[in-house]
Amino acid sequence: MNLPLLFNLLAFLALLFGLAQTRHTNWSLPKKVLLGLALGVAFxxxxxxxxxxxxxxxxATSPWLNLVGDGYVELLQMITLPLIFVSILHAIARLRTARSLPLISVLxxxxxLLTTAIAALIGILLTNFVSFAIEAWTPSAQLFDPFQFNDKSQAFESPDLNIPDTLLSLIPSNPVGELPEAKSSSIIxxxxxxVFVGLAALRLGNEDAKKGRRALWAIDTLQAWLIRLVGxxxxxxxxxxxxLMTKAVVNANLQDLIGLGSYVFVTCLGLMLMFLIHAIILAAVGVSPLHFFRNVWPVLTLAFSSxxxxxxxxxxIDVQTRHLRVPHSIASLSASxxxxxxxSGCSxxxxxILAVLVAPSIGIDTLDPQWIAAFIGVVTLTSLTVGGGALMPIVVLTVMGMPAVLVVLLIPVEPLLAMGRTALSVNGSMTAGVVTSQLLKDTDKPMPAGDESATLSHT
Known part of the structure; x- marks a missing residue:
């Protein structure tokens, strides 16, 4: 091991050790996360x-950063699917009636979907308003096959746009086999x-009270056990x-950011406007945006850095239940x-933004109300099955008859912008949970007896 690498590792270990000393203070977890973020950026x-x-x-230093940063993300992903399963099972089993579930899900x-549609509209209008050109990129757009892209070295198969088959594929034939996966279809x-296991528990309780109580006790115990692990x-x-932040800053290509400054500017402005839209929606349902953002920023920090x-x-789920007083059933569903x-950010x-950028190359008027309405409809419906990431714009642009070459050309600046879009999307899920709770008038209601495990305990 060479001396510069050894110096980097010792400095990194010193920062980790210094951060660990905060356990002797009465600092809250959000403050510790903020300190970790600041130290990562500085380092x-x-x-x-x-x-x-x-x-x-x-x-040579990056793998050691990955050991801690990516290792933490892997630990979170390790418990994500079990947490989703147990949390939703627990939430449904605790419902007094199954009739509450459809209403929570719909809201x-x-x-x-509403915030996704608004985000698409903002992206269209902002990009038209800033009106930066990409003429240098458009010639290759006509020759590009959008189904040959995944990253710079791989290809993926053409996505199946048959909606019935796509919806059918979401039903798991082997739910236990889904546990090792970490993809959108696995979560769905x-x-x-x-949901079906929870509904079965509800029916069991109605048909045989004694067995129902035993099943509920087992679910409560499993929930409490898993919550301790999550904590x-x-x-x-x-x-x-x-x-994660050290790695992000080290790998950031500032020259690429400068070269594509207009695209970066529009994306960042769009993100800020969407956070403002979320604040307006929260205020409309009687929630203080200041109180909301003061409590959720640790989640946004984690979403951004990972x-x-x-x-x-x-x-x-933890922040929604502990600090925003959203019932666990609603928090689990909205987060999942x-x-x-x-x-709203990724989908x-x-x-x-990409659609408006490539539209001039094929003669589309992106201020045409009919085109805007059609595009927003496609985005909203596609977000139900495709999810976010690079596949989302490729599918949307393909459905709209547009070239998807920009997904490739913007790769250099995507890592940093994807961090911001992920934070916005996660903020949207928490907004959905709070809005649903407010509309159902369930916020701040005391939890049912035995449901204390619905919130995470930080030690």
Missing amino acids: GLVLRRIYGTESSVLK SIGTL GMIIFA VIINLAPYGVLA SSSMASIPLN FGATLGQ GLYPA
């Missing part, structure tokens, strides 16, 4: 200053399985954020749904 900037951007020393999903399949892992968040909606689910569909804003 990343120092490394860039000392070694530059293409240093072999930094390349949560409806809020997610696990939600479906948990242990979430307490590692400051260390994971420190490593670029993972799924990894944010445990902390998402928000990780797979109706993502709404992202494809809308």
Whole structure:
């Protein structure tokens, strides 16, 4: 091991050790996460200053950063599907009647789809208003096959746009086999399985009270056990954020950001406007936006640094139940749904900006009300089955008859922008939970007896 690499590792270990000393203070987890974020940014900037951007020393350092940062994300993903299954099972089993479930689902999903549609509209209008050109990129757009892209070295099969078959594929034929997976379809399949198991528990309780109580006790015990595990892992968040932010700053290509400044500007402006829209929606249902954002920013920090909606689910549910007083049934569903569909940042804003950028190359008037309405409809419906990520804009642009070459050309700046879009999407899922709770007048209601495990305990 060379001396510069050894120096980097010792400095990183010193930061981790210093961060660990906060356990002797009365600091809350959000403050520790903020400190981890600040230390990560500062350490990343120092490394860039000392070694530059293409240093072999930094390349050798990255795996050690990944050990902590990506390791933390892997731990979160390890418990995500079991947490979704048990949380939804517990929430449904605790319902007095199954009739509450459709209403909660409709309100949560409806809020997610509404914010996705608004995000798409904002993306269209903003990009038209800023009106930056991409003429240098459009010639290749006509020759590009959108189904040959996944990343710079791989291809993926053409997505099946048959809606009935897509919906059918979401029903898990082997729910236990879904547990090792970490993809949107796995989450949806696990939600479906948990809903049916929960409904069966409700029916069992109605038909045989004694067995119903035993089943509910077993579900409560499993829920409490898993919540303790989640609490242990979430307490590692400051260390994971420190490593993730160091890696993000070290790997950020500032030249690419400058070269595509207009696209970056429009995306960032769109993100800020959508956070404002979320605040307006919250205010409309009687929730203080200041109180909301003061409590959810640790979740946004984790979503931003990890670029993972799924990894944010445990902390998402925790913050909704502990600090926003959203019932556990609503928090579980909104967090789970928000990780797979109706993502305003990844499913709404992202494809809308790309669509307006490539439209001039094929003569589309992106201010035509009919085109805008059709595009928003496609985005909203597609977000139900495709989810976010690079596949979402490719499918949307293809359905609208537009080239998807920009998904490839914008790869250099995507990692940082994807972090912001993920944070917005996770914020949308929490907004959906709070809105649903407010509309059902369930906020701040005391939890049923024996349901104290619905919130995470931080030690």
